[in-house]
Amino acid sequence: MPNHPEHGDFASSQAMLMAKACRQPPAAIARAIASHLHPEGTYIASVEVAGAGFLNFRLKKDWLWEALQAVLLEGPAYGRSAGGQKKRVLLEFVSANPVGPMTVVQARAGAIGDSLANIMQAAGYAVEREYYINDAGAQVNAFARSVEARFRELAGESVPFPEDGYQGEYVVDLAAQFMAREGNTLRALEPEERIRYFETAAIAEMVRRQKDELERYRVRFDHWVSERHLRSSGALEETMEILRSRQRLYENEGATWLQTTDLGDDKDRVVVKSDGTYTYFLPDIAYHRDKFNRGFDILIDILGPDHHGYVGRLKAAMAALGFQPERLEIIIHGLVRLFRGGELVRHSKRHGDIVTLDELVEEVGVDAARFFFVMRAPDQPLDFDLTLAASHSQDNPVYYVQYAHARICSILRQAEAEGTPWDASRPVDFRVLTDPHELALLRRLADLPDEVVAAANARTPHMLARYVQDVAALFHLFYDNCRVLTPEEPVRRGRLALSVATRTVIANVLALLGVEAPERM
RNA sequence: GCGCCUAUAGCUCAGGGGAUAGAGCACCGGCCUCCGGAGCCGGGAGCGGGGGUUCGAAUCCCUCUAGGCGCACCA
Structure with a gap:
C-alpha cells in the first residue's frame, strides 16, 4: 500500500527484490515486467514504473464501486473472511485470582482478550475464550x-x-x-x-x-476451568508420569526438578517441593497440556507484565511434553497507569486502595474503558486518562467515532423525514461518486477485510481502533465537502449509499472492539 | 549481577523492511442563511548515540546510554 495517492492504489517492490538474482538494474526489470503485463479485462487501469523500481498500479474506479456494493450487500458480515482457515484457537485471559476484586490490570486484559477473540473469529479462526480459576492453593x-x-x-x-x-x-x-x-x-x-x-x-x-x-464489561467466556477440578482429575499425576517417561525429571536436595534449561529457560524449575507438595508450576503445565489435548491448534495466553519471567519456562515445559512451543503464544500486556486531572492515581493492592473494574466502568463507562484499553499495542505501557475517557468532548476518541456513527444515523432520519428514505433494494448509480473526498473514504472502507486479517495475525486490536478513527475522520471530511441530502437525485442516492456503508463499517469495527454504536448521542 | 521490554513532534502514541515518517492533544489563525460545530480547513517541529546487514532501516543485528519490569522449593 503506497503512502501517497500519486503512487497509485497498490505498489510492488518485486523488481528491487529480483535485482540481485537477475543481475539487472531494478528499473529495467520493472519496465520489463510492466511491458509484459496485460491489464485489459482486469481492474487495473494503469501500471507505471517509478522511483528506484517500484511498480505502481492504479485501479479503475469500478473496483471501488464494487467494494461499496459489497459493503452494502454484506452489512454486518462485511469485514469477515476465511484467512484463519478455521484453525482452532484457545484464548485464555483475565484468569484473576478469586480472592479479590478485578483491577484495571484485568480490565486491560479483558478488553484486549475479548476484542482479539472477536477479531480472530472475524478473520476465520475458530476461537474459544477461557477463564482459568485459581481456586486451589x-x-x-x-x-x-x-x-x-x-x-x-x-x-x-x-x-x-x-x-x-x-x-x-x-x-x-x-x-x-x-x-x-x-x-x-x-x-x-x-x-x-x-x-x-x-x-x-x-x-x-x-x-x-x-x-x-x-x-x-461485556466480556464473556466459553469455558470457566477450575484448578481444583484439574487437580482432582489426576491430571497432575498424569503430567508427572509423562515428564518422567520423557526423562525430564530429576531429584535434587529432596525436591523434584523439571529440566528446562536445555529448552530455552534460564534455570531448571522445581515441580515437587521437598515437603512433597506441588509448586504452582505443575498445575499450570498440566493445564496447558490439557488445552493442547482438547485439540486446539494455537493456545494464546494473555498475561500481565508481572508474569513475563514466566514465558520461557512455560514454553520450555510444553517442549518437554513434546508439544511445539511456538503453538503456545503468550501476550504480555504492558502496565496501566491511571491519571485523573493530569495527576497519577496511586493504586496499590497492598494498601487496599486499588481501583476496581466496576469503579472504572462507573466512572468512564464501558465504551470508553474498552476503547481506551485497545487503543495502544498490547505490549506497550498505557497511560489511562480517566478525565479524558469520562469526558463527552471532541478530545475523546471514542466519542469522535461514535459521533460519526450518530451523525450518519441522523442524516438517514433526515432523509426519511424528507420523504426519501434509504432503500437498499433500489439500485445505486455508483458512477456519481467521483469527488476525491468520496473516493478517499470509499478506498478506506474497502480496506476493512485486510485490516481485520492484519490485526488478527498481529494479535492486536489496536490496529482496528486506529482504523476506525481514520474512517470517522474521512467521513467528517466527506460530510463537510459533499452535501449528502442534495436535491440532485442520482448524487443524493450515491452519497446516501456511501454514508450507509460508512455506518456499517464503523458499527462492525466497534462491535469487534466491544463498543456500542449509538444512533443518537 | 542475569533476563525481558521500551526510547519517534512540546505531550500521548501509530508506523505489516520500501518512495516525502503519520494521527490526536496542546499552541496560533480561519469556517455555522446549509444534512448534528461532539465537526472541518490552514500553520511548526521528530526516529536517544555509535557501528553493521541490505539496492533500501524508525523497522533486522551488535554496542553504548537512559528509563521500566521481572529474576522464590510464593501464586
Whole structure:
C-alpha cells in the first residue's frame, strides 16, 4: 500500500527484490515486467514504473464501486473472511485470582482478550475464550481464613486477623452475606470446618461476582476451568508420569526438578517441593497440556507484565511434553497507569486502595474503558486518562467515532423525514461518486477485510481502533465537502449509499472492539 | 549481577523492511442563511548515540546510554 495517492492504489517492490538474482538494474526489470503485463479485462487501469523500481498500479474506479456494493450487500458480515482457515484457537485471559476484586490490570486484559477473540473469529479462526480459576492453593486457604475471621467478628467474637489475610472491605461484606444467609448453620460449625466451607463457598461467591463484573464489561467466556477440578482429575499425576517417561525429571536436595534449561529457560524449575507438595508450576503445565489435548491448534495466553519471567519456562515445559512451543503464544500486556486531572492515581493492592473494574466502568463507562484499553499495542505501557475517557468532548476518541456513527444515523432520519428514505433494494448509480473526498473514504472502507486479517495475525486490536478513527475522520471530511441530502437525485442516492456503508463499517469495527454504536448521542 | 521490554513532534502514541515518517492533544489563525460545530480547513517541529546487514532501516543485528519490569522449593 503506497503512502501517497500519486503512487497509485497498490505498489510492488518485486523488481528491487529480483535485482540481485537477475543481475539487472531494478528499473529495467520493472519496465520489463510492466511491458509484459496485460491489464485489459482486469481492474487495473494503469501500471507505471517509478522511483528506484517500484511498480505502481492504479485501479479503475469500478473496483471501488464494487467494494461499496459489497459493503452494502454484506452489512454486518462485511469485514469477515476465511484467512484463519478455521484453525482452532484457545484464548485464555483475565484468569484473576478469586480472592479479590478485578483491577484495571484485568480490565486491560479483558478488553484486549475479548476484542482479539472477536477479531480472530472475524478473520476465520475458530476461537474459544477461557477463564482459568485459581481456586486451589495457599491463597485460597488464606482467603477462607480471612472470611472466617470476619465472620467471627460479626458474631461478636474478638479474634486475631490472619497475618497473611486479605484486608479489603469486600471480605467483611462477603462474611456479612454469609452471616445473613446461613449464619445460624455456620455458627454451629467448628472454626476449621467453617474454613473448609469458605474455601469452597466463599470462592464460588467471588467467582460469581467476577463473572457478573465481567458481564457488565461485556466480556464473556466459553469455558470457566477450575484448578481444583484439574487437580482432582489426576491430571497432575498424569503430567508427572509423562515428564518422567520423557526423562525430564530429576531429584535434587529432596525436591523434584523439571529440566528446562536445555529448552530455552534460564534455570531448571522445581515441580515437587521437598515437603512433597506441588509448586504452582505443575498445575499450570498440566493445564496447558490439557488445552493442547482438547485439540486446539494455537493456545494464546494473555498475561500481565508481572508474569513475563514466566514465558520461557512455560514454553520450555510444553517442549518437554513434546508439544511445539511456538503453538503456545503468550501476550504480555504492558502496565496501566491511571491519571485523573493530569495527576497519577496511586493504586496499590497492598494498601487496599486499588481501583476496581466496576469503579472504572462507573466512572468512564464501558465504551470508553474498552476503547481506551485497545487503543495502544498490547505490549506497550498505557497511560489511562480517566478525565479524558469520562469526558463527552471532541478530545475523546471514542466519542469522535461514535459521533460519526450518530451523525450518519441522523442524516438517514433526515432523509426519511424528507420523504426519501434509504432503500437498499433500489439500485445505486455508483458512477456519481467521483469527488476525491468520496473516493478517499470509499478506498478506506474497502480496506476493512485486510485490516481485520492484519490485526488478527498481529494479535492486536489496536490496529482496528486506529482504523476506525481514520474512517470517522474521512467521513467528517466527506460530510463537510459533499452535501449528502442534495436535491440532485442520482448524487443524493450515491452519497446516501456511501454514508450507509460508512455506518456499517464503523458499527462492525466497534462491535469487534466491544463498543456500542449509538444512533443518537 | 542475569533476563525481558521500551526510547519517534512540546505531550500521548501509530508506523505489516520500501518512495516525502503519520494521527490526536496542546499552541496560533480561519469556517455555522446549509444534512448534528461532539465537526472541518490552514500553520511548526521528530526516529536517544555509535557501528553493521541490505539496492533500501524508525523497522533486522551488535554496542553504548537512559528509563521500566521481572529474576522464590510464593501464586
